[in-house]
Amino acid sequence: MKRKLILALMLCLVSSVASAQGGTVIDRWVIGGGGGTAAGANVVLHGILGQPLVGLSSEANIQLCSGFLCQHFSVSRVFLPLTLNQFRYCDPFEPNDDRRTNPWGPLLSGQTYSAKLCDGDPEDNYYFDVTATGALQVRLQLPSKFVGKTALWVYKPGDFVNPLCGTAPVATGDYILSCSLTQAGRYIVRLYAVGTFDNSNSYHLRVTFPN
Numbered sequence: 164m165k166r167k168l169i170l171a172l173m174l175c176l177v178s179s180v181a182s183a184q185g186g187t188v189i190d191r192w193v194i195g196g197g198g199g200t201a202a203g204a205n206v207v208l209h210g211i212l213g214q215p216l217v218g219l220s221s222e223a224n225i226q227l228c229s230g231f232l233c234q235h236f237s238v239s240r241v242f243l244p245l246t247l248n249q250f251r252y253c254d255p256f257e258p259n260d261d262r263r264t265n266p267w268g269p270l271l272s273g274q275t276y277s278a279k280l281c282d283g284d285p286e287d288n289y290y291f292d293v294t295a296t297g298a299l300q301v302r303l304q305l306p307s308k309f310v311g312k313t314a315l316w317v318y319k320p321g322d323f324v325n326p327l328c329g330t331a332p333v334a335t336g337d338y339i340l341s342c343s344l345t346q347a348g349r350y351i352v353r354l355y356a357v358g359t360f361d362n363s364n365s366y367h368l369r370v371t372f373p374n
């Protein structure tokens with residue numbers, strides 16, 4: 164209740180100032196329910212909760228901005244919900260956080276790939292294409308803080324739910340997973356860490372399969 168009262172007073176104050184300066188108005192359907200900035204190491208969030216209209220109206224000697232983001236944008240409309248951040252992908256294979264929609268690939272048999280599981284990077288997914296049945300070997304080398312906290316799963320073609328093989332947690336820093344590929348097609352390798360991340364050190368992944 165107190166928050167609503169403060170908000171109402173703020174809107175009345177802005178509106179009256181605007182009117183006194185010569186006719187610029189804030190539309191009555193503008194809602195200002197929150198706002199502000201929260202900053203971390205590499206992330207800045209601008210909160211605009213409850214602001215369906217963000218824009219700038221100008222006259223000769225006055226400009227009114229009906230939203231907290233006007234200092235950053237010159238757009239006339241912003242639609243809810245809007246959350247902006249400055250998250251930067253921490254390896255060249257991202258975004259690859261969803262095995263169904265954006266796995267990176269194809270991985271080449273016998274080639275080692277280096278990537279990271281960073282802060283805000285929920286999981287990494289890759290695919291590789293198999294043309295013949297046979298043995299699969301996945302070698303995963305982990306930075307020390309991921310040992311005992313990382314899951315590694317392989318999914319067969321057309322099944323994103325039940326892993327063909329894998330393990331969780333991976334208990335050693337140099338782990339080899341072996342299983343049989345009984346059909347040709349596109350396979351998924353999925354890995355993620357639970358409760359930790361590493362912005363500096365890479366893991367190394369190598370998949371070997373018949374092709």
Ligand SMILES: [Ca+2]
Nearest residue numbers: 279280284287
């Ligand atoms: Ca990653």
